[in-house]
Amino acid sequence: MAKRLIPSLNRVLIEKIVPPSKTNAGILLPEKSSKLNSGKVVAVGAGTRGKDGKLIPVAVKEGDTVLLPEYGGTEVKLGDKEYHLYRDDDILGTLHD
Incomplete structure (x- = not known):
């Protein structure tokens, strides 16, 4: 049985997107070429409670592609x-085509 992690509070579970190191024709790409620190949202927590007690939902949803900070997050296997687990407010933004 596969394990599924549901993040708590305002945490977001991210699967990092690893850019290809080769083109379809087999040309090796430099390691730094257009490396964008991004990932796909796998699961989100319910959110946190504000000072007034109301639920503040997480700003992203499952399936979103997000821009991540260069450092941070907690690695989970x-x-x-x-x-990687990030807090909602650590995510820099969502990426759209």
């Missing part, structure tokens, strides 16, 4: 996959 589930099965053979690696994920």
Whole structure:
């Protein structure tokens, strides 16, 4: 049975997007070429409570592609996959095509 992690409070579970190191034609790409620190949202917590007690939901949803800070997050390994946990307010933004 596969484990599924549901983040608590305002945390977001991210699977980092690793850019390809080769083109389809087999040309090796430099390591720094257009490296964008991004990831796909796998799961989100329910949010946090404000001072008034009302629920403040997480700003992103499952399936969103997000821009991540260069450092931070907590590495989590589930099965053979690696994920990262970030707080909602650490996520820099969402990426759209």
